[in-house]
Amino acid sequence: MLRRTYDRLGCFEYFEGNDKCILIKEQSKTKVREVYLTSKSAGEIALSICPTHAGIMIGRLGKRLVPSLQGAEIIYQLGRKYPFITVNEMGEKLVLYGRDVFGQSITDASPNIKASQNLVIINSRQETLAIGLAKVPSQHIFKEGSVTVINVLDIGYYLRFQGKELS
């Protein structure tokens, strides 16, 4: 399933490349399966001595892979097949404060976004700021005066939550 996901997203060579290891950890209480990207050595050690955390958590595996913020960033930067919106400077500031995205802040978007689809929110320099959830499809995503993309998780979350673990 993971390999099919990588292939579909155009990042197969990266995740299957040298010195990379993919680990899957099932949380005993919640049964949620987390997918981690590590170096080969770190992966070997993690398999023999189970750590609290290893490498980068790139997503959660249910019926399909739901990328984390870091996973979405890797996939977007590599494959560019991941849906995205680009926000202007004001939109960037609001996103980094944890706010949702208004249509007028969006300067560009993937053409085939569907409502309730996951996407990455990037700035004008192609830098990933957040993962978001489209409230509306592409044709309505630029609508002024409305929140058209929900900010699910942005890179500023830690500073706001002061290190508390997020579910």
Next chain:
Amino acid sequence: MSVYSFPPSTISNEISQEFGYKEWMVCRFLQFIPKLEDCLGAMEKEPPKYIRINTLKITKSELIQKLIQKDIMYEDTILDEVLLIKSSRYPIGATTEYLRGYYYIQDLSSCLAVDELDVLPNQLNLDMASAPGGKTTYISQKMQNSGCVIALEPSIKRINALRFNLLRCGVRNSCIYALSGAHAGKLGLKFDRILLDAPCSGEGIIAKDPTIKTRLVPQQIANCVHRQIELLQCAINIVKPGGLIVYSTCTFAPEENELVINKLLSMNNKIKIEPQKYGEPGLTKYGDLILDQRLTNTRRFYPHLHNTSGFFIAKIRVISGE
């Protein structure tokens, strides 16, 4: 190990009054800190802000371009990847570049400790007291995300901070264990390099926490020493023959610095102290106490001489058995 005290004098009384320290601290500082008033004066000012470029995510020239665009003025330092921030319109810890992990706010002295560790790609390395992750991320950066760096941190709350910083900086060659450094032997691994940035009394970071001037008591120093010796002996036991340990603290107290190394030299005949590039030589005399001459290879850093936090670094090589 006891904490040494020294008799008060007119000078110690004047200095403690001027700078707001407990006099017993000043009496001790007068024994070994050169130009003490300059040092304490430097710690009254806001500490210098350094950033370390995270080359896992960006090159130095690319980051400099971004800093210039944001009107952030900087200067180069003795380490190529570390910049001194001279002025900034924005809080340096709240920029998009910081949140994206392009740099880490980290004192130059901390970076020097990692630099002395002489880390190479594909090694198995250990950071015994890892949180919040400044040195761990630097180790990973020098390893180019290869091999493995084991990061230990017993506090769950601090693990969250550690994890955030590792994620932010794009570190994928790490394994975090909720374990005290004293129990690192339980992992059953032997390491090429070990960094022990030991918990200490923090005298060297009074500029960041002025309450240390009045709340520190000698018993706290004694407690730290006991722990530091335990941690360092553990490190010596689990490093590979020929491997390297860097022991560092952010305190001036010789009891936590040279005397700890002195103790370990007397307990272990298979270690040697290697010379370092920067800093003041460590003490070989403290009051009436004559210490091992090999301690001249340890290094002290002072705010007024080196423009860093107060810091101590010892570079310990475990001699190969062959």
